[in-house]
Amino acid sequence: MSTDIPKERSSLSTLKGLLPFLLPYRRQFILAGIALLVAACATLAIPAAFRQMIDLGFGHNGKGNIEHVDLTFLALFAVACVLGIATAARFYMVSWLGERVTADIRNAVYSHVVTQSPQFFETTQTGEVLSRLTTDTTLIQTVVGTSISMALRNVLLFIGGLVMLFITSIKLSSIIIVMLALVVLPIILFGRRVRKLSRDSQDKIADASAIAGEILNAMPTVQAFTHEHIEARRFADSVENAFGTAMRRTRARSLLTMMAILLVFGAIVFVLWLGARAVMNGTMSGGELGQFILYASIVAGALGALSEVMGDAQRAAGATERLLELMEVQSPIQNPAHPRALPQRAVKQTGGASLSIRDIRFHYPSRPDTASIAGVTLDIPAGQTIAVVGSSGAGKTTLFQLLLRFYDPQSGEIQLDGVNIRDLDLHTLRNAIGVVPQETIIFSANAMDNIRYGRADASDAEVMAAAKMAAAHEFIEKLPEGYQSFLGERGVRLSGGQRQRIAIARALLKNPPLLLLDEATSALDAESERLVQGALEVAMQDRTTLIIAHRLATVQRADKIIVMEHGRIVETGTHASLVAQGGVYAKLAALQFNLASEHT
Structure with a gap:
């Protein structure tokens, strides 16, 4: 099985890969869908109310019925209340879904990555993985928490508005549909270019993150060789490269938005001009034209919003693609289908x-x-x-x-x-197996937790006993807060010998039947080596080393x-x-x- 991250897949169909993360929250989606449907219906009711107000309230020759006007405005206020409540409910539910699904994706991707063998990290930079865990999941959060809701809302408004347009005037609606069909095709074709640039932009950001992660983990070496300016320039070049790609994506998306607005509204303005002439000819009432104008505005606004949403969806498709690529990577080191047990001696860790x-x-x-x-x-x-x-x-x-x-x-x-x-x-x-590696790893935690990493359920007394065996107890006690002292990222507050003794204590706490010591005393001075060597000789008794x-x-x-x-x-x-x-x-x-x- 390959650990190489596969490349480029398909277009928006990639978003289907999010379904396993969305399906557990069907109830929340249903509630959000109900709120969305109510809000869309309330929006579509507004133009009909305006038609009633114009045709019945004002009447002919500008003389209207005040009761109709009062009732119409009361109805409009009631519709506004329903719209406000439904919109707030929709916003809350979809925002919750966006946060929840994003958290689940981050957890799933991270849990998968930490099971990969070292072979995976031979060819994949840590910064690349971190970029996918942060930047890409944020894009998905935007889609799940905002864009999907906006897309569904505008699809409902578009379909509902279109139906009402035909009810209002079949002739004008037929003309507008033909014109919209002619303008949508170039928008779709241009959208594909936006998606490709979105993927490129995310890759460039990941490259910059990888460079930053690598250099920040090697700052003493960078500074020792006085490469600060060189590395800063290398990172700046990577950031500028990402900026250039992002601006190409932004220009393309701006053009896509401009095309959508100009072409769609141009078609609608032309049809409304025809409608105005129909009113002048007496074949259409003023209320009907007003209703048609409002529904046309709703349809046009929905299309414009959909083009914006499409841009977000294209970026999220690229982000989803990159995350699913990580999820598809399989470690060549797999658990057996039917694992065997070790003999009782090794399980008990005695001998x-x-x-x-x-x-x-x-x-x-x-x-x-x-x-x-x-x-x-x-x-x-x-x-x-x-x-x-x-x-x-x-x-x-x-x-x-x-x-x-x-x-x-x-x-x-x-x-x-x-x-x-x-x-x-x-x-x-x-x-x-207990291991004391050549390159000591100290976590950003206190001394107690660093040693307890050897056995998570060990008591404080057991941790201290292991530290004493590794000749670490004395210097830990002298730290400002003793065993509760924070050791700094990668143990920067400790000397090399102290870090090594923490690692030895961790392995001794585990108390395994097989002990691997990879240059376990390499970073110790003569006195510390003598102390640790004595401790190791005790630890190695009745143990394979x-x-x-x-x-x-x-x-x-x-x-x-x-x-x-x-x-x-x-x-x-x-x-x-x-x-x-x-x-x-x-x-x-x-x-x-x-x-x-x-x-x-």
């Missing part, structure tokens, strides 16, 4: 889990010609500590990603406690050391046996320990 890796081969989807793992076979008994060493790019971190099923190997299999990990529910698998480390001093006491190069295991043994072999590990050890002795 380590055995791991068996059988001839796995893997290349990243973005680098199909380069093998990151090339035929690795490895058996790890429960409770052992295995160190994985090698130069950068040897495949160590990739091996961890395959264990977590962030990716699946192209061939071979991985078994956890004798169960193929492809047969396990993803949550079952990942709940059995895989350690990635460039600093060989941290892995000397491992039960087994695996040396990787170019995605293959090239050496296996203990520290002493590998040094004695005089191979790759011996060279790495000689280099590191010689350098260390030179600096002592």
Whole structure:
């Protein structure tokens, strides 16, 4: 299954994709529809009341009946009251629907995106996703909360006004229908261009958001290389590009509106001129002409409003298209149809889990010609500590990603406690694994919540115990508000070593049967490393642990050391046996320990 976002689909039919989000709120739609129908009927009753007032109230020769005038104006006021109440009810209901449906779409899209594998984020920028979650859903809110209601209202007014036009004068109405048919065709054709420009405009805004998101997440690097002006200019160029596309869309939409108004009203004015001549000839009463003029105005106004609504609908179609594209992306990493359970030992998280890796081969989807793992076979008994060493790019971190099923190997299999990990529910698998990643992630929350991320139901005492094991308790207690101290976005208020100890505490709180340490002590100073190393040794007891480390001093006491190069295991043994072999590990050890002795 592809994680690539598909492109361009069809026109306004794309809006049908919103139906699953609209159907749960049928009751609200029915209530809004009733209010809409009542308001439309009240609007269509006004011209008929004016005809009565002109023909019966004023009478012939300008002498009328005052009672008819009074009754007509009372009726008009009653119609206005009904119109006001119905319009307010319609506005409230459709606004509620717009807000509710938009919230549901945002939740659905976000919930879908967070289930995607890392492969999706290799090719999709975070800013692009955020743009679709914010800008595009706002456009849909406009359509659901305003445009659909306006469209239905004006369709009712158009149809109702048209019917009343024919009742008033078949001849004039026939002429106006023919003329309107001739002017609507160019409006529809021009509307297609507006839709394409709307899609382009949204894409350009998403590009600008992607650039901004990327740079704001890398501000220390940008400032360290004094690229502030360069990045500001790059963002400005992207914004200007989006502005230019938006203005092309605005010009096209302005022309569409102008065409609609000129052509439609031009046709109506011509027909009304014919009607005025009919009154002069005595073939039509003044009240009938007045009624015809008002109904013609309603029909023309409805058409003009529909052209405006069409512009919003075209933009919303593009937004819906982009959101549905995200919803259609399927992660290649799927739960099995009938997941198996892990043996009871791993489920209880007492003791380590055995791991068996059988001839796995893997290349990243973005680098199909380069093998990151090339035929690795490895058996790890429960409770052992295995160190994985090698130069950068040897495949160590990739091996961890395959264990977590962030990716699946192209061939071979991985078994956890004798169960193929492809047969396990993803949550079952990942709940059995604790990870301390190379790049520490700290969330915008306090220290307590950051550590509790390891196990959401952990008590405060359990969180503090994990922090003590990770040598984090002391520095957390010294923070202004202790465990309740906000750590800043991405942990900017902490040092690298402090962030690393928070991550270690998080993994220890989870207490999994399999622990993956990816350079877990890489960001620590000598004293912190000594404290954390002692804590990790306690945590690794009766637990299967895989350690990635460039600093060989941290892995000397491992039960087994695996040396990787170019995605293959090239050496296996203990520290002493590998040094004695005089191979790759011996060279790495000689280099590191010689350098260390030179600096002592």
